[in-house]
Amino acid sequence: MAEAENRMQGAEKETxxxxxxxxxxxxxxxxxxxxxxxKLYIRDVLTMTEYSSATPVQGVFSYMxxxxxxxxxxxxxxxxxxxxxxxxxxxDDSTGVINCCCWNPDPxxxxxxxxxxxxxxxxxxxxxxxxxxxxxxxxxxxxxRGKIKIFREQREIMASYFAIEKDPNAELNRMLExxxxxxxxxxxxxxxxxxxxxxxxxxxxxxxxxxxxxxxLMKLFEESRTVQFCMADLETSEDVKSLIDQNAPEQSVALNxxxxxxxxxxxxxxxxxxxKHQKKREHYxxxxxxxxxxxxxxxxxxxxxxxxxxxxxxxxxxxxxxxxRKAEEYCSLNSNAILKCLQKLEEESRIISTTDKHFASVE
Amino acid sequence: MQAQGGLPQPGEIVFLQELCRSxxxxxxxxxxxxxxxxxxxxxSAVITDVTQTYTVKVDTxxxxxxxxxxxxxxxxxxxxxxxxxxxDRILRARVVxxxxxxxxxxxxxxxxxxxxxxxxxxxxxxx
Numbered sequence: 001m002a003e004a005e006n007r008m009q010g011a012e013k014e015t016x017x018x019x020x021x022x023x024x025x026x027x028x029x030x031x032x033x034x035x036x037x038x039k040l041y042i043r044d045v046l047t048m049t050e051y052s053s054a055t056p057v058q059g060v061f062s063y064m065x066x067x068x069x070x071x072x073x074x075x076x077x078x079x080x081x082x083x084x085x086x087x088x089x090x091x092d093d094s095t096g097v098i099n100c101c102c103w104n105p106d107p108x109x110x111x112x113x114x115x116x117x118x119x120x121x122x123x124x125x126x127x128x129x130x131x132x133x134x135x136x137x138x139x140x141x142x143x144x145r146g147k148i149k150i151f152r153e154q155r156e157i158m159a160s161y162f163a164i165e166k167d168p169n170a171e172l173n174r175m176l177e178x179x180x181x182x183x184x185x186x187x188x189x190x191x192x193x194x195x196x197x198x199x200x201x202x203x204x205x206x207x208x209x210x211x212x213x214x215x216x217l218m219k220l221f222e223e224s225r226t227v228q229f230c231m232a233d234l235e236t237s238e239d240v241k242s243l244i245d246q247n248a249p250e251q252s253v254a255l256n257x258x259x260x261x262x263x264x265x266x267x268x269x270x271x272x273x274x275x276k277h278q279k280k281r282e283h284y285x286x287x288x289x290x291x292x293x294x295x296x297x298x299x300x301x302x303x304x305x306x307x308x309x310x311x312x313x314x315x316x317x318x319x320x321x322x323x324x325r326k327a328e329e330y331c332s333l334n335s336n337a338i339l340k341c342l343q344k345l346e347e348e349s350r351i352i353s354t355t356d357k358h359f360a361s362v363e
Numbered sequence: 364m365q366a367q368g369g370l371p372q373p374g375e376i377v378f379l380q381e382l383c384r385s386x387x388x389x390x391x392x393x394x395x396x397x398x399x400x401x402x403x404x405x406x407s408a409v410i411t412d413v414t415q416t417y418t419v420k421v422d423t424x425x426x427x428x429x430x431x432x433x434x435x436x437x438x439x440x441x442x443x444x445x446x447x448x449x450x451d452r453i454l455r456a457r458v459v460x461x462x463x464x465x466x467x468x469x470x471x472x473x474x475x476x477x478x479x480x481x482x483x484x485x486x487x488x489x490x
Contacts, residue, residue, distance in 0.1 A: 042373070076393075078371055078440060078458050090370050092440065092458075094393055097370045138426075139438070139460030154368065168438075168462035172473050179480050187484075 021065060023192065025053050028060070028067040031190045037072035037145045038063070038186070039178045042096030045071055045148065046155055061148060066190045071157065072145045073098070074165065074174045077138055087135050089162075091142050100144045100157040105129050131164070141165040213264045216243040218273060221286045231282040234261055272336025278329055287337050288344065293330065297341045298361075300324065301351060305361040314353075314360030317342055371457070374440035376474050379412040382419055382443065382454070393440045394419070394454070395462060395470065401431050410437065410454075413467050422455045429459050438462045 028034045028051075040063060048061040048068065060069045075091030075098075082088075086103045136142065146159040165171070220239055221229075234240055235258060244257065265284065268274045275290075277283035287293060300323055304315045321338045325331050342359050345351045353359050374393035377385075382394055396410030396419070408421040421439060423429075441456035 076374075076438070076440065076458060076460065078374075092371070092373045092393075094373055094376045097373045099370065138458045141460070168460075168465040169469070172466065172469050175473050175477055179477060182484075183480070 021189075022052050022062065023065070023190070025057060027192060030192065031066055033063070033066040033068050033186070033190075034060075037070045038066075038068050039072045039174075039181055040068070040186070041178065042073060042075065042091070042093050042098050044095075045073070045098060045157075046096050059147065059149070063186060064189050066186060068148075070145070070147050072143075073100075073157065074141065074143045074171060076171075077136055077140050077142050080135060080138060082135055088156075089136065089142055089144075091144065098155060098157060100142070100146070100159050100162065101149075101151075102132070102144070102159045102162045105132055128163075132162075136164055141168070141171055143170075210260070210264055210267065213243065213260070214268055216246075217264060217268065222288065225289050226286055227289050227291075228277070228283060228285050230280070230284070231261065231265070234265075270334070270336070272334060272338075272340045275330070275337060276332050278331065287340060294341055294345065296324065296327075296330075297338070298345055298350060301342075301345075301359060302361045302363065310360075313355075314358040316358050318357075320359070374458075376477075378471075378474070379410065379419060380417045383417045388443050388445055388452075391440065391442055392454070393438065395436060395438045395465070395467075397434050398431065398437045399434060401433075403427055403431070410439070420451060420453045422453050423459075425455065425457045426459045430461060432461070432463075436462050436465060436467075 044063060048063055051057065051060045051062040051067050060067050062068065073091060073093065075093035077089045078092045078097060079090035080087065081090075086101055089100045089102060090097050091100055141164065143163050143165050144157055144159045145161040146157040149156050149158045217240070220226075220243070240261070244260070265274065269276060269284070273287060275285045275287055275293075277285060285293075297320065300320055301315060304310050304319070304323070317338055318335065320342070321333065321335055324333055324338065342351065342353075346353055346359070350363065351359050351361050372391040374391045377392045377394055379394055379396050382392065394410070396412060398408055399411050399418075400409040401423075402408070403423070406422060406424045406427055408423050409418050410421055411418050421441075422444075425441075438460050439454060439456040440458040441454050443452055444455050445452050
C-alpha cells in the first residue's frame with residue numbers, strides 16, 4: 001500500500017497540460033486505450049465527448065485525447081430491470097450511475113461429461129449461469145466489461161463480460177487500481193513519438209511521387225509503343241524529365257533521379273507491366289507492346305487446349321507461366337505479367353476465361 | 364455528480380462521523396457502519412461507527428426484509444432526510460449490502476486518497 005502511494009505521488013509531477021491534440025483515426029491504433037477495456041470512473045464515462053475526427057466514428061470517445069471505446073467498470077447495483085432476454089443493471093461507483101445491459105447466457109449444451117474431473121467445473125459454470133438467469137440483487141457488487149453504446153440518448157454499457165464480486169475488499173482494491181492507472185497513464189495525453197511525426201510527411205510524399213511517376217511512365221510507353229528500353233535512355237529522355245518536374249517541382253533538385261527511377265521501374269516489374277531483359281543488363285521490355293510475347297502465349301494456350309486434359313476447363317494461368325518460363329528469354333516472367341497478357345488476349349476476344357484463373361482458347 | 368434521466372443519483376462516499384456533523388440534506392450518500400438496534404416492524408435501525416462514538420438512524424422501509432445479522436458491517440446507499448417531528452436526521456436507505464470482512468483501515472485510507480486525487484483533478488482538468 002505504501003509503495004503504491006509513493007508511486008502515485010511521484011507520477012503526479014508529470015501530469016497534464018490543457019493543450020492536447022486530437023489525432024486522426026489512422027493513429028488511434030498506436031494508443032493502447034483504443035483496444036483495451038479502460039478502467040474509468042463512471043462520471044467520466046458519462047461526460048466524455050465523442051472523439052473529433054475528419055470522418056466521425058460512432059462509439060469512440062475521448063478521455064483527455066485517448067480514444068476509448070470499451071470500458072471496465074465495477075459498482076454497486078442500485079437498480080435492476082428484467083427484460084425478456086436481458087437484465088439492465090444500474091451500477092453506482094460513487095462518482096456516477098450507468099446502465100449495463102447484460103444478456104442472458106445461452107443454455108449450456110454440454111450435459112454429459114466423459115472426463116470426471118471436468119464434471120465439477122461444468123457444474124460450477126452451470127450454477128453461475130443459473131444465478132445470471134435469475135438475476136442479481138440490489139447491493140451486489142457487479143464487475144462489468146463492455147462497449148459504450150448510446151441508446152435513446154443515454155449512455156449504456158453493452159456488457160460482454162459481467163460477474164458478481166463476493167469479496168467486499170474487491171471494491172477497495174479496485175479504487176486504488178483505478179486511481180493509479182489514471183495518474184500513471186490515462187491522465188497523460190496521448191502523444192505520437194517524434195519519429196512518426198517526422199517520418200510521416202516525408203514518406204507520404206515519396207509514396208505519392210512514385211505512384212504518379214508509375215502512371216506517367218506507363219502512359220508514355222503506351223503512346224510511344226516502346227517495346228524495349230534501357231535505363232540510360234530513360235534518364236536522359238526529355239519526356240521523363242518533364243514528368244518528374246511536373247510531379248515534384250520543389251524536390252527535383254534534391255532528389256536522386258536515378259534511384260527514384262530505379263524504384264519506379266522495380267515496382268512496375270513486380271506489378272507485371274515490365275520484364276527484365278535476360279541478356280542485356282538494365283534493359284526492359286514493355287509487356288503490353290510486346291507482340292511477340294503475346295503471340296507466344298496465344299500459341300501455347302491453343303496447343304494446350306487441344307489436349308484432352310485441358311479441353312473442357314482450360315488451362316490454369318500458372319501452368320502457362322510454367323511452360324513459358326522454359327524459354328530462356330522469358331524465364332523471369334512473373335505471375336502478374338502473365339495474367340496481364342492473358343487479360344489483353346481476352347479483351348481482343350481471342351481467348352476466354354472459364355474461371356477467374358483458367359483460360360481457354362476460342363479459335 | 365452525473366445522473367442520467369431516470370437513474371438515481373450516485374451515492375458519494377462519506378464517513379459516518381462526517382454524516383453526523385454535516386447539515387446537507389437530500390444528497391445521495393454511501394456509508395458503512397455496524398448495524399445495531401434493528402426493528403423490522405418499525406422499519407428503523409441504527410448504525411454505529413467502528414469507534415462506537417457516532418450513530419445515525421436509518422429508515423429501512425425500502426430495503427426490508429434483508430438478511431440481517433446482529434452487529435454486521437453494512438454498506439448503505441440512500442438520502443439524508445430531516446424528520447419533521449423530532450428534528451432528527453435520518454438516512455432513508457435504498458440499497459443495502461453486507462460487507463463483513465472489509466478492511467476498515469484500508470477503507471479509510473483509500474477514500475482519503477481518492478478524495479485528494481479528485482480535488483487535484485478538478486483543478487487541473489477543469490472537470
